[in-house]
Amino acid sequence: MKEKLTCYIIDDEHLAQEILEAYIGKVPFLELKGTFFSPLEAAPHLEKDKPDLLFLDINMPDLDGLSFIPMLNPRPLIILTTAYDQYALKAFDLEVKDYLVKPFPFERFYKGVLRLYQEQSPRSLSIKEEVKTMPKPEQAYLFLKVGHRIQKIAIRDILFVEGMKDYLRLHLLKEKIMTLLSFAKLEGLLPAQDFARVHRSYLVAIDKIDHIEKNRIQIADQIIPISDTYSEAFYKKLKGFL
Template identity: 45%
Template sequence: MTCIAIDDEPKALDILELFTGKISFLDLRGKFRDPIQGMDFIVKDKPDLIFLDINMPELSGLQLLKTLANPPLVILTTAYSEHALTGYELNVVDYLLKPFEFERFLKAVMKAKELFELKKETRRHLQKPGRRYENVILLKSGARTYRIKTDSILYVEGMGNYVTFYLHDKKIVTYMSIQEVLNMLPEEVFCRIHKSYIVSLKHIDVIEKHRVLIKNNSIPIGQTYRENFSKAVRVQ
């Protein structure tokens, strides 16, 4: 796994370099005291994992994270425990409270590795409609791979690093972002109506001002997505 460290404290960067050097599957590609330089590297080189300090001048780690459209895996580091909840709301892998020992660092890294491998496996099994199986996708969930017809998908809910596909007869949880799901589904049938929800236009039973109903499930319509959803419904 390629990784970088962003922290305005030289000593903290030295510790991260020492710890990453002890783990064979980590490849530290850069250390940055300037978060802007770190952000530029992320955009251009797309590392798999970031060790990101929260409290930095000019641009905090949380602010940096919010600017990234498709952030990689992130492990936050900080001396202030009050930031933990905010960090988890941004779907980070783990939160390291300074000063941390190698054992705690290793635990966070192993969690990141597990998510990284799961994401790779999921992407390997994904099949876009029209390439090999028309209107079929493959979803990796645990030790199983499901072959799913897109017509059977009612809606999709994003939950941090995971998404849940709700089908007629079951639900499937897999590791990917809500944006990745949107990219692989046929856009003429599926529409994102909320930051956490994608719905099948075919399966909507009721449309109200602030929500839609699918099989008695209430799904909110986000203000940001309202106009696009209205256009999609008119096309249908």
């Protein structure tokens, strides 16, 4: 296991820095290498030292933490520390490792850094490599952005998907939802053998089809056209179920 995780603090508040420094000092596998008041101050040191972990505030003058993250190359592990919870969705997009809302107790801090430390162990890394080579099990659900939330959606509940300009409307068994996503991206997330694109604006769950007549599909009370562009591939896929 890696002996220590080297870390930096970037926060424009003295008190926040002092609390983090005290917390880090209590954890034997963390080694503080630098404390800075802004990303601009820290940038040249990050490039030189390449710390393992960065405790990063969000709201700072000149350059905020969320804007700074995409500039980091290589990118260390990042734990965001902020007084605001409304940035969690953006943080999710940037793949930060943890999101600590101030004031956070030492117990919550320790839980987050311990998980990261354990993930860096040789055993953990070897397990990750094994998982990469194993066939992926059929995923039973998706997480999609719906407005300002991330919603869990059971794949078995999807009847069909309708294109709505920049959005997709998912018709589910009990509801309809809108998500800002492309067909190409969604098709990459769904099991290919269970779904088929039948039109520029429609993708259907094959097992939800009631019947097909004259190049039109009925699913529940909806009639969906099959376009010439997609008909050959669709009927070829359908043969596997006949």
